[in-house]
Amino acid sequence: MRIGIIGAGALGGTFAALLARAGHEVEVTARGAGLEAIRSRGIRLSGGYGEAHARVAAGEALTVRPDLVLVCTKAQDAEAAISANAALIDGVPVVVVQNGLDGVDAAARLLPRSACMGVLSIIAANYTEPGVVRVTTTAASYLGRGDGPADDECRRVAAILSDAVPVIAIGGFRGAQWTKLIVNMLNAVPAIVGRSVQDVVDDRHLRRVVTASMRETVRVGIARGVRFGSLQGLGDRRLRLFARMPLAVGQLLPRLMRVRMGSVPNLGSTQQSVRRGQPTEVDFLNGVVVREAARAGLSAPVNAALTALVHEVEASGAFLPASRVLAEVPA
Incomplete structure (x- = not known):
């Protein structure tokens, strides 16, 4: 599957490296030194999920329409990052991997044709050098949307992401x-x-x-x-x-x-x-x-x-x- 990852920091880099290792075609967005490092050396992952070295396509914006998108920017950068890619990804399922309470609602507002979901990740990862991520704590992540039970689309996307790391579809996502x-x-x-x-x-x-x-x-x-x-x-x-x-x-x-x-x-x-x-x-x-x-x-x-x-x-x-x-x- 072709997966686009907007924001290749600690969690974005972790998902990118592990999804690429699982055989998916991954493209990431990054900026500055992070983008330069990924283009020249790839993403290097170590720690709890083992060693992985992913050579992935990288740019300031996605260039190929993906089958699935993960938004892994910091919360304050999400709206600008989604808007920069909206023409390409509107209509594609989008998973917001982000802290805070508003990320999924913001994505749904900016991408009205997309099925927008959220992931709550308890993975702890250190990203103190461009393109290099060390996972210090592994954990299952939790995917859902809204207040009701997990729907078929949430379960489908959770299964895809579980190729890389355990992702569980849950109900009552807002409370989570x-x-x-x-x-x-x-x-x-x-x-x-x-x-x-x-x-x-x-x-x-x-x-x-x-x-x-x-x-x-x-x-x-x-x-x-x-x-x-x-x-x-x-x-x-x-x-x-x-x-x-x-x-x-x-x-x-x-x-x-x-x-x-x-x-x-x-x-x-x-x-x-x-x-x-x-x-x-x-x-x-x-x-x-x-x-x-x-x-x-x-x-x-x-x-x-x-x-x-x-x-x-x-x-x-x-x-x-x-x-x-x-x-x-x-x-």
Whole structure:
């Protein structure tokens, strides 16, 4: 099958290398040094899925109409990237592999003739050198759309992607997006202090901040009428219980997540963007919690403070001491 991948960073590069290894014809889009590296040396993948070296077609935009498209850009880049390829891909099934809550809806608006789906990926991958990806944590990914049960098209596309990595078609996708958003609360603090996710969770003071951001996110979701989807052992009942727990008890949740990560340092996607000097997705992670809270007539002070601190790090290019986080985040 001919598969187009828009955005060949950590996850895009992972999917591209593994789908090419599975025998699919892959074309990717990239920019700058990443594009130059892929054109000259291909995509080199290591870590949890083994070694793979994929020589794939690459350009700033897709050149051949694919049978399936994966959008793997950062959330803030998605609309521009989809628009740049819309004339070629409208009418082709599109899978948005992205953090945040709005990616599938944005793709459907820009590509009215396409069947648009989303993938929630728990794969952790480091992309700190152009064209080189190291998978630090393997995991199944979850594909779906809307609030209803998984449909035939979702199951068909999940089976295709499972040639490369396990992808499970699920129902209640919007609720699962909220569950993934809670998992993504692991990103902000490591990006602020410049330490791995494991180091942050192992620090009892910083772990308290991470827990507070997760708990606040769950409470906002509840206020917005969300029924949380099942993802990586998390589900609606467990998360509602977590929302009522004291912080001291609730810290068990990030500690359990840390166990799943293993020992290879996981920088988190937000910190990787900071280290590359690129804008982060924080407005679509912690920032979306603040916006959803406002829609419910609430405030989200923990996530508001974390969003501001990540933006400070983006602007300066310098990580902050942990004391700043502890002093400014009301946790």
